[in-house]
Amino acid sequence: MNDRLVRFDRLAPAGSTLPLLMTPDQPGQTLLDAVDRLRGRIDDALLTVGGVLLRGFAVPDVAAFQGFASAFGHPLLKYEFASTPRSAVSSQGVYTSTEYPAHQHIPLHNEQAYTREWPMRIWFHCVTASPEGGETPIADSRAVYRRMPESVRARLEPGLQYVRNYGEFDVPWQQVFNTDRRDEVEAFCRRNDIRWEWKPDDELRTVQRCQAVETHPVTGEKVWFNQAHLFHISNLQPEVRESLEDLLGVENLPRNVYDAEGRPLEDALLDEVRAVLDAETVSFRWEAGDVLMLDNMLVAHARAPFKGPRKVVVAMAQGHGNLGRF
Numbered sequence: 581m582n583d584r585l586v587r588f589d590r591l592a593p594a595g596s597t598l599p600l601l602m603t604p605d606q607p608g609q610t611l612l613d614a615v616d617r618l619r620g621r622i623d624d625a626l627l628t629v630g631g632v633l634l635r636g637f638a639v640p641d642v643a644a645f646q647g648f649a650s651a652f653g654h655p656l657l658k659y660e661f662a663s664t665p666r667s668a669v670s671s672q673g674v675y676t677s678t679e680y681p682a683h684q685h686i687p688l689h690n691e692q693a694y695t696r697e698w699p700m701r702i703w704f705h706c707v708t709a710s711p712e713g714g715e716t717p718i719a720d721s722r723a724v725y726r727r728m729p730e731s732v733r734a735r736l737e738p739g740l741q742y743v744r745n746y747g748e749f750d751v752p753w754q755q756v757f758n759t760d761r762r763d764e765v766e767a768f769c770r771r772n773d774i775r776w777e778w779k780p781d782d783e784l785r786t787v788q789r790c791q792a793v794e795t796h797p798v799t800g801e802k803v804w805f806n807q808a809h810l811f812h813i814s815n816l817q818p819e820v821r822e823s824l825e826d827l828l829g830v831e832n833l834p835r836n837v838y839d840a841e842g843r844p845l846e847d848a849l850l851d852e853v854r855a856v857l858d859a860e861t862v863s864f865r866w867e868a869g870d871v872l873m874l875d876n877m878l879v880a881h882a883r884a885p886f887k888g889p890r891k892v893v894v895a896m897a898q899g900h901g902n903l904g905r906f
Contacts, residue, residue: 688719701873740789749834
């Protein structure tokens with residue numbers, strides 16, 4: 581491959597390799613025009629560094645971003661079995677980033693690691709960079725696994741059970757499953773080894789046993805791959821947690837997570853997990869037009885609070901999973 585028109589550099593602070601920065605040597609070069617020359621280098625970098633930031637290339641619209649993401653040989657995926665609210669930007673697999681209020685921090689996570697099927701690749705395109713905050717911090721999931729205390733690994737590595745109660749306090753099941761038909765929900769649950777229970781007032785509870793640690797199918801490396809720290813009740817503000825426990829009872833909380841045997845997880849254990857994630861976090865400022873591409877198993881992502889306008893869109897591809905393991 582001819583790299584003469586592209587520069588490669590490190591953007592991260594000393595001690596980290598994330599992300600690999602690619603910029604054009606010639607102004608005005610479009611990302612779509614460059615994709616054929618960049619594809620091999622990006623594929624290699626994703627399996628080593630884990631993430632690539634493409635900066636300075638012309639990305640005139642969301643359709644151009646969609647074309648770039650589609651050029652890697654896999655159809656873009658629909659956002660199914662959602663955990664957070666998103667909206668489709670196009671009919672071809674481009675979505676808004678998670679639609680949480682601007683003042684909220686979204687912790688590090690690998691996309692859909694709370695399920696048994698997930699995308700291997702994820703792209704972020706910064707259409708509008710916030711004037712204050714709004715970064716998308718990232719972390720190497722291999723390094724997170726290595727740094728995780730052995731006591732935490734031993735407790736969680738056998739697996740996790742995610743419990744979700746859909747209703748007025750969380751994303752409704754009709755939005756999560758993209759249907760208002762119970763039989764279609766049940767068919768999805770059967771295909772994905774999810775236990776379900778219909779509750780009064782047309783509410784739904786699901787339980788799914790999932791991985792806490794996974795092995796990358798290409799590199800063979802172990803990665804920390806779960807969302808226990810997001811689903812666990814300790815992720816709530818103390819006053820919100822107390823209010824919901826009093827109102828609903830622990831078994832009816834919108835979401836919670838247990839160990840492989842269904843036993844409660846201690847707050848202190850999740851605090852240890854969060855401390856490791858914080859220690860491995862790498863952050864950079866978005867610039868309008870940036871495209872960040874990650875191997876979703878090797879690199880986790882987050883969102884910092886922000887002020888002012890911000891628009892980041894997302895695409896995902898190359899589904900992978902472990903159905904039938906547990």
